[in-house]
Amino acid sequence: xxxxxxxxxxxxxxxxxxxxxxxxxxxxxxxxxxxxxxxxxxxxxxxxxxxxxxxxxxxxxxxxxxxxxxxxxxxxxxxxxxxxxxxxxxxxxxxxxxxxxxxxxxxxxxxxxxxxxxxxxxxxxxxxxxxxxxxxxxxxxxxxxxxxxxxxxxxxxxxxxxxxxxxxxxxxxxxxxxxxxxxxxxxxxxxxxxxxxxxxxxxxxxxxxxxxxxxxxxxxxxxxxxxxxxxxxxxxxxxxxxxxxxxxxxxxxxxxxxxxxxxxxxxxxxxxxxxxxxxxxxxxxxxxxxxxxxxxxxxxxxxxxxxxxxxxxxxxxxxxxxxxxxxxxxxxxxxxxxxxxxxxxxxxxxxxxxxxxxxxxxxxxxxxxxxxxxxxxxxxxxxxxxxxxxxxxxxxxxxxxxx
Numbered sequence: 001x002x003x004x005x006x007x008x009x010x011x012x013x014x015x016x017x018x019x020x021x022x023x024x025x026x027x028x029x030x031x032x033x034x035x036x037x038x039x040x041x042x043x044x045x046x047x048x049x050x051x052x053x054x055x056x057x058x059x060x061x062x063x064x065x066x067x068x069x070x071x072x073x074x075x076x077x078x079x080x081x082x083x084x085x086x087x088x089x090x091x092x093x094x095x096x097x098x099x100x101x102x103x104x105x106x107x108x109x110x111x112x113x114x115x116x117x118x119x120x121x122x123x124x125x126x127x128x129x130x131x132x133x134x135x136x137x138x139x140x141x142x143x144x145x146x147x148x149x150x151x152x153x154x155x156x157x158x159x160x161x162x163x164x165x166x167x168x169x170x171x172x173x174x175x176x177x178x179x180x181x182x183x184x185x186x187x188x189x190x191x192x193x194x195x196x197x198x199x200x201x202x203x204x205x206x207x208x209x210x211x212x213x214x215x216x217x218x219x220x221x222x223x224x225x226x227x228x229x230x231x232x233x234x235x236x237x238x239x240x241x242x243x244x245x246x247x248x249x250x251x252x253x254x255x256x257x258x259x260x261x262x263x264x265x266x267x268x269x270x271x272x273x274x275x276x277x278x279x280x281x282x283x284x285x286x287x288x289x290x291x292x293x294x295x296x297x298x299x300x301x302x303x304x305x306x307x308x309x310x311x312x313x314x315x316x317x318x319x320x321x322x323x324x325x326x327x328x329x330x331x332x333x334x335x336x337x338x339x340x341x342x343x344x345x346x347x348x349x350x351x352x353x354x355x356x357x358x359x360x361x362x363x364x365x366x367x368x369x370x371x372x373x374x375x376x377x378x379x380x381x382x383x384x385x386x387x388x389x390x391x392x393x394x395x396x397x398x399x400x401x402x403x
């Protein structure tokens with residue numbers, strides 16, 4: 001791995017996972033037995049593989065070849081050599097990768113204007129460690145199952161710094177839902193929501209990857225939860241996770257419903273849609289209400305990436321209600337990430353947190369399997385078809401042995 005590549009990835013704001021531990025994992029709170037052997041790989045001149053299966057000499061990988069908000073135009077499927085782990089790195093065979101609305105912001109070059117194609121894409125993966133460097137073997141071994149939030153996840157194999165990995169008890173796609181979607185909802189609600197029992201919380205796109213967690217965390221805080229969604233199927237799901245009033249905006253007018261049923265307004269809005277939905281959220285705030293902006297997906301597929309809002313009257317509306325708008329971007333809250341992951345992993349292990357995964361079983365062309373289906377998965381999410389977090393399963397790579 002080149003020095004320039006390491007420097008570029010080292011400064012990437014999105015690489016935020018803290019390191020793993022032995023025994024009881026510091027992030028998950030889940031007890032599991034780890035097999036920690038010191039493996040001398042002569043500083044990664046050789047691979048160590050899991051259960052005797054061969055590591056191929058080449059792999060498939062998605063690469064941004066030109067900047068565009070159209071994911072299919074921006075990204076190409078390429079065959080490249082399988083990388084060799086450096087001293088502090090893990091080579092992970094990906095079994096599942098997570099889809100995020102921000103994938104197209106990344107392919108459009110909106111997060112780092114200095115980053116020029118070609119570059120890697122995909123933020124979340126989970127799989128087995130199949131190779132590692134010498135210092136990485138102090139806390140990891142071949143066969144460990146790990147999840148990670150790091151660049152380059154849309155590949156059959158991904159190199160990650162060992163300290164960025166999250167040890168998990170098994171390769172379950174549900175763990176992927178926590179890395180970005182769950183953490184965003186947990187930290188935003190806790191740090192910016194100022195939730196109190198008896199308050200009313202509105203979650204837009206409540207049936208999506210992060211909305212599902214905002215609903216649950218607000219309900220756990222003793223709040224009355226209202227959630228917007230696009231279908232009766234999603235409304236049914238929202239009821240199962242504690243949403244008091246799902247509003248299907250395709251069949252009932254959202255503004256009218258909120259004015260009629262919540263004339264006092266809502267205390268907190270967890271907002272990810274933007275545009276006219278943002279305007280409506282501002283209008284429905286109660287006195288001293290808080291609007292948390294975690295995204296504005298309605299504009300991501302446009303050239304600017306920013307949907308139009310009625311900003312001219314915004315200062316007046318906030319002043320009249322002593323209300324506030326608070327922006328949330330996960331990399332700015334790294335100090336809270338470890339605690340959030342630990343709490344969520346513990347809750348999930350105890351059956352107290354639902355982590356809904358949508359692998360496309362009901363998609364027109366079927367389940368999302370293989371890197372080729374990442375394109376479909378992104379489009380499926382932007383069409384608003386998903387219930388929960390969109391996840392792609394990666395099939396077993398070819399056995400063109402590198403050993």
